[in-house]
Amino acid sequence: MTVTLADVAARARVSPATVSRVLNGNYPVAASTRERVLRAVDDLDYVLNGPASSLAAATSDLVGILVNDIADPFFGIMAGAAQTQIGGPGDGSGRAGGEKLAVICNTGGSPERELTYLTLLQRQRAAAVVLTGGAVEYPDHQAAMAAKLAKMADAGTRIVFCGRPPLPEGDALVAALAFDNRGGGRRLTEHLISLGHRRIGYVAGPPERTTTRHRLEGHREALRGAGLGAEDGDEERLTVHGPYDRRSGYEATLEILRRDPTVTAVVAANDTVALGACAAVRDQGLRIPQDISVAGFDDLPFSVDAVPALTTVRLPLFEAGARAGRLAMGKENPPPGGIATIAAELMIRGSTTPPRVG
Amino acid sequence: MTVTLADVAARARVSPATVSRVLNGNYPVAASTRERVLRAVDDLDYVLNGPASSLAAATSDLVGILVNDIADPFFGIMAGAAQTQIGGPGDGSGRAGGEKLAVICNTGGSPERELTYLTLLQRQRAAAVVLTGGAVEYPDHQAAMAAKLAKMADAGTRIVFCGRPPLPEGDALVAALAFDNRGGGRRLTEHLISLGHRRIGYVAGPPERTTTRHRLEGHREALRGAGLGAEDGDEERLTVHGPYDRRSGYEATLEILRRDPTVTAVVAANDTVALGACAAVRDQGLRIPQDISVAGFDDLPFSVDAVPALTTVRLPLFEAGARAGRLAMGKENPPPGGIATIAAELMIRGSTTPPRVG
């Protein structure tokens, strides 16, 4: 029922080998022959059998993109950008360089699913894998990831990290694009301090993620640099952890306000969390920024539309995703040392001002 | 170098056939044998060769999810929801029902890419395909899609539409979950009319998409139901089309305000566009909702956090996505007639009030 290479070959009166070569275009075929084959392909409406092809060639055209939460634009933007460099036509080059199937896999932030997807991708002999976003820092999981990735790299799969620090035992088998979360976090809090804030609440992400830790470390660096926090236990007291979602921002902010009603600013782990924080501040009858300044991280598209517009740290998500995509395709050389740090830019907007005196 | 089924078989002292059967679990194997095989698999760190398996079995465990723009939470939410029902473990059932690889393909709204992804999926002999969001209504493209989908369905691929109307020649080979965009659009505008608005601007999406058309039709139904718009040419004059993004909302709103400074309300094609509309209104020195009411569509997570909170039409994106995922897996029976319409719920919030008199 289904049309096979052999059918095409018969119709074009050539051998299957020739048809294969025409289709793959990596072997000299006379123009007249090629044309005949192409016509046959068209006439018969032939569609290559992917599995058979992958089996014979021992490679596939699948590229996996792992994300923690695809409903979050943070990941959506990176994944979409990566895909522009990988998938289908419209990548500018008009099918040159090879039609790969870029697929996005949503781990939901679960270490098990992350590993499972990697196995599935390994099964498919994926050409490359892009891992986006923060990693979970459980030693067991990290070891398992390292082992699996090493095995995949061995089998010829290109591994690219995007917005995630390289694994501890980061062999040269990967290229990594890491965001400067620590530096961004530091500058953001420094900004607040320079405005005159002294009691700053921090709504952190889940403690086990690298992103959370780095941003928090940056925050505390700034605090200590100004001689704040460390000695009087504020650091711990004014930090509340939670998932990277709006609700967590809302509740954590309420909690911070309860613990210390004198805070004059709240820094959120990311913009989505910041939105929740804003809602909480308002529900307490406080104004932003007059009573409390609020800041986020990432500079997602909606942040500029918040009222007041959100002060945040801009991460070039699209550019990073696109670069990761190019690395995955081997269109771009890996950065020296395999790892590049991507700068974060402070975006000062209306949601932060000096605190009211008294 | 790579471990194959035969290696496992040798180590377990059984035939390859037995190993295959243990792994697939669809044939009686003695417990002791199974255990021996499983141990060998473990010892050797064996990973199934997906392409080989798919080739031999003539099916694959790939499920494709096509989206127009993965950076948009509208699609992210649906895709993520669908994936929870399809991919990896954590789908509740603990690997029962079959570990499928749910992959998200980002078409960027381009008809060609849509078709290309379908071909790629067809190559891979995908088990199912979920198409989300509005479709482009170019006759040629629709015909091509219908032909391709029919062929895929013939080859055993399950086809599910999610938030998209079925194709004109919608054979029974698909299941479709369609949002009630027309009804939602109608009720939203009726709400505005009931508040007393008479001159209502409409920022529409790209004209060629079904979603755009249906929402706009609903809007106009409401207008006409109230005896507005049709006769005096307002319908056309107060409607501006553009892509589904913030910028378009901003610019279109400026244009509407220019065309008729007396409009008292602006309805946007979706929430993202509405955010842009809000920004434009503010930049004109007007207040929301006192001077101008603004409404969106979709009720994305950030909409409740807009200031004032956005009046919009809630679409159960997560539920619809999950249901589509289940349909794709054959875990749920298709709705009677193959098509189900999903209700839209009007969410009245702070961004809409009666217009100022005079």
Add this chain to the structure above:
DNA sequence: ACAGCCGTAGCAAGCGCTTTCTATACGAGA
């Protein structure tokens, strides 16, 4: 004019797995 090349095309051997059909070894019923 003849050997040797180059440009093309075909042959055939797999790639690693699934599955049908067959074989074997039991225990059970007669």
Add this chain to the structure above:
DNA sequence: TCTCGTATAGAAAGCGCTTGCTACGGCTGT
């Protein structure tokens, strides 16, 4: 005790494609 059904395992034939190697003309160089 003999035959037969049942449970379990193996043999082997592909699945559709890629690719190393061989074959075959016609051209070039001497």
